[in-house]
Amino acid sequence: MDNLRKGFPVLEQYTYLNTATSGLLPEKVWEFRQDHDLDFLLQASLLKERQGEILTGVRETVGSFFGCAPNRVALVPNFSYGFNTLLEGLEKPKKALLLKNDYPSINWAVESRNYDVSYAEIDEHLEENIAEALRKEEPDFFAFSIVQYINGIKLNINFLKNLKEEFPEVVFVADGTQYCGTEVFDFDHSGIDVLISSTYKWLNAGYGNGFILFNKNVQPKILTKAIGFNSLQGKYKAQEGNFIGKFEPGHQDTLNYGSLKTALDLISSTGLEKVETQINSLKARAKEQFMELELLEDAVAARKEHSSIFNIKGDDKLYRHLRSRGIITSQRGNGIRVSFHYFNTEEELGILIKELKKFRS
Structure with missing residues (x-):
């Protein structure tokens, strides 16, 4: 997994869940x-x-x-x-x-x-x-x-x-x-x-x-x-x-x-097949946890196939709370958009879930 994260310095500073807004600039580029x-x-x-x-x-x-x-x-x-x-x-x-x-x-x-x-x-x-x-x-x-x-x-x-x-x-x-x-x-x-x-x-x-x-x-x-x-x-x-x-x-x-x-x-x-496998694993786990917390709209929850982009229920206060914890997301529609790429990890998903629960408690 560390090999997938190599060459992306932003990941050393933030929990970056915002590729749907802007991808990262790799060191090689x-x-x-x-x-x-x-x-x-x-x-x-x-x-x-x-x-x-x-x-x-x-x-x-x-x-x-x-x-x-x-x-x-x-x-x-x-x-x-x-x-x-x-x-x-x-x-x-x-x-x-x-x-x-x-x-x-x-x-x-x-x-x-x-x-x-x-x-x-x-x-x-x-x-x-x-x-x-x-x-x-x-x-x-x-x-x-x-x-x-x-x-x-x-x-x-x-x-x-x-x-x-x-x-x-x-x-x-x-x-x-x-x-x-x-x-x-x-x-x-x-x-x-x-x-x-x-x-x-x-x-x-x-x-x-x-x-x-x-x-x-x-x-x-x-x-x-x-x-x-x-x-x-x-x-x-x-x-x-x-x-x-x-x-x-x-x-x-x-x-x-x-x-x-x-x-x-x-x-x-890296291997596009490897990229696809990692993204599929992350999005499946993310959807499961978001559904447990009732954070997804009905249309997304009801579909079998989905991307690695999710719009979770949340307002400006939650957005600012996540940003203060170094979790980079974006505000879109009526919620907060999070997105997972191949360089993201289940650990980072866990960090997000922890802060979502903390904010709601």
């Missing part, structure tokens, strides 16, 4: 960033001449990690940039299906455009609600978070795959920001058409980097008009009709995208 900027300081344009080579390596690492060919991987600074660029490429007007009270960067972006929008409820029957809404509303695209940011309700990946078989013409657009890096994931066999993710949370890659994965059949439905010099440069662009280049106009940041590659390499060296 910090070291890469120092080396990169030293190279830029000493080499200037000589380093930038290697931009294509560097970004090709990032693209190939992302593709290998998530099961997507590198010629269908676009590198973007964050989810919102990628999603808004995607929406501008969809022919309008369109019928859209969203999840009610999903992450604002999804819903606000769709609602601010000229779409006919309908919603599915997020509760213990989430999958049934989505299937019913698709049959009733017949949308052109369905945009959603795989994991809900407030309470951690997680969509079943096999459900999405089966759903796509029932609705092959609907474009499925997923936000993977609260999901990618928590379990083994094969994009090409997921049923998702487009997955967009920021990587500063569960992938611990820092800010300013993200990616988009495209299903090979979805490209004709996306007519993105953005273009810049870098749109035509790179190994996977010109021969692919410049599709992914439309999401990468201008000069790209090799510091931030290189950070993403370093972070993915770190998880791969």
Whole structure:
């Protein structure tokens, strides 16, 4: 277990249960960033001449990690940039299906455009609600978070795959920001058409980097008009009709995208299967103890499958009490959000439970 915590100095100071807000910066990513900027300081344009080579390596690492060919991987600074660029490429007007009270960067972006929008409820029957809404509303695209940011309700990946078989013409657009890096994931066999993710949370890659994965059949439905010099440069662009280049106009940041590659390499060296096993163990134990203390909303308690994000009952006084004890959480919705990553331990869960009981006594 100590090996899983190595290289994360924050863990020496705090009980950090807040990856759902911000992941940690690993020492290896910090070291890469120092080396990169030293190279830029000493080499200037000589380093930038290697931009294509560097970004090709990032693209190939992302593709290998998530099961997507590198010629269908676009590198973007964050989810919102990628999603808004995607929406501008969809022919309008369109019928859209969203999840009610999903992450604002999804819903606000769709609602601010000229779409006919309908919603599915997020509760213990989430999958049934989505299937019913698709049959009733017949949308052109369905945009959603795989994991809900407030309470951690997680969509079943096999459900999405089966759903796509029932609705092959609907474009499925997923936000993977609260999901990618928590379990083994094969994009090409997921049923998702487009997955967009920021990587500063569960992938611990820092800010300013993200990616988009495209299903090979979805490209004709996306007519993105953005273009810049870098749109035509790179190994996977010109021969692919410049599709992914439309999401990468201008000069790209090799510091931030290189950070993403370093972070993915770190998880791969640890073993994503090992990461998934540790997270599954922690979230199962956490849910059990939270339910014993009656801290979870009914919708979360009733679901068999859940993420490692929980929203527990508590107010500002409890939040401040936990912070005073060095337990880092966040306030979301009507409660306190706690989240467990692979570097967390059952001992840290025990520290949280102890303070929750102490506060209530």
